[in-house]
Amino acid sequence: MKELLSLFEDYLLNNLPNSKTFHPYFEAALADMLKAGGKRFRPMLMLSVVKSNKGLLIRNSLPVALGLEFLHTYSLIHDDLPAMDNADLRRGFQTLHKKYDEVTAILVGDALNTQAFNLISNASLSNDIRIDLIKCLSSNGGIDGMIIGQAIDCYFENQKLELNQLEFLHIHKTAKLIAASLKMGAIISEYDLQTQEKLYNFGIDLGLLFQIQDDIIDETCSSLEAGKTTQNDSSKNSFVNLLGLDGAKKSADELALECINILETFDSNLKESLEELLLKYINRHK
């Protein structure tokens, strides 16, 4: 798994978006958040699935994995904007609108969104595969996925949602892109449609589990850290606020068990490859 990650990191550093012009800092700004690190979770999900079947295609899949990281990174840059989270820091670095200006943050996000599709369209994979990948990413990363989730998250920031609405929010905002990452690996590996869907649905559970875990971890930290206001957290639409800490933990336990059970039902190569990546995450809330 470490090998796969360093393969991806090397590829990323050698394929940062470039734009050599007389603009004094736009090219640097394009690369900043990509170089800032992060778990590279979506590319790794995709590459792990590719590794399980058509491992020889891993090198050809790197531009697609990078496209996933571009799309995810653009969403973070726009989420951090003053009109949304107004965040000063991301992954320990200044956010783009803080380091440069808001125009730059908006345009770098826009550029990475578009460039994700440019990367996939230029990958050395069959046209059939590239088209299916673009359908999958544009549907789950767009109106029917990440964007509507983010729109709902922002609009209902201070209004309490029902449980099914909160699940809808997080399935769209987070889980769909995670599910798409697994499915895109399956598309490249030419797994049958049934396996593609099974991986996608597994990704939805996984994404939801991660969100509940994040909410639990947020709550636990904020109660330990003296001096940190928890007011923002209590008005936030989180699973902990809706279900209580114990209720959220119970939900996470159930979902973690379900994820482990589903993992057991995959073919041995796929199971092995995903377990190596995922087991440490699935029980991290305990």
Place this chain on the structure above:
Amino acid sequence: MKELLSLFEDYLLNNLPNSKTFHPYFEAALADMLKAGGKRFRPMLMLSVVKSNKGLLIRNSLPVALGLEFLHTYSLIHDDLPAMDNADLRRGFQTLHKKYDEVTAILVGDALNTQAFNLISNASLSNDIRIDLIKCLSSNGGIDGMIIGQAIDCYFENQKLELNQLEFLHIHKTAKLIAASLKMGAIISEYDLQTQEKLYNFGIDLGLLFQIQDDIIDETCSSLEAGKTTQNDSSKNSFVNLLGLDGAKKSADELALECINILETFDSNLKESLEELLLKYINRHK
């Protein structure tokens, strides 16, 4: 040409992006700027080229034409944001951040950008063609095209550029998407690569001509309309400010003549189809 336009308008109205959720207005916001009108210039350029050769493919090309309009519309929505032009009105309607809020304007723009590629990937055209279309749109509408043009335009708002820098700005900000529209028509029509490139280069000239014309029209209007401050205009990087009104008119005349000459060299079907759309624009600065 009117038929082609009303075919496109009907298609647009029947294929507005939908997102039926419990968000009170996101779906309406997605459609507002698309319904607000405009010349539909980019889709019409593309469809005019398709009409000239493989006219039977016009219906199958409509999702691609709509994708072009989505990409262009997202760029207007983001250009109007408070951090950029801070515009209250667009095409006679309130801008999205005025009517709703800034979050909505950012996210609607993001959604239309991604959805452009979803539309193309789902069009009933061969996979080869769809991949070439996505390469063309993502390259000209992204880092190497529209985005870097916009970044330069914003950064150098109050600094005088050299003529070659001003041309670079407008070739990237405006002309490349116009050139891509023509080339995308040629890709669908399966014109040879030489014709594709010729149409693309013609589009660059055309885009530049339109920009110089816009600058001339802006200047003429502002000097006619009493009470309108021209201070903003004089600090703007425009061809009129750099070349003077007469100089700009001379450049536009030369470029218009060049465009007309190039039109003459296209095959008769292509020439006829483009002339019908373009002649009224080419000399509009006179």
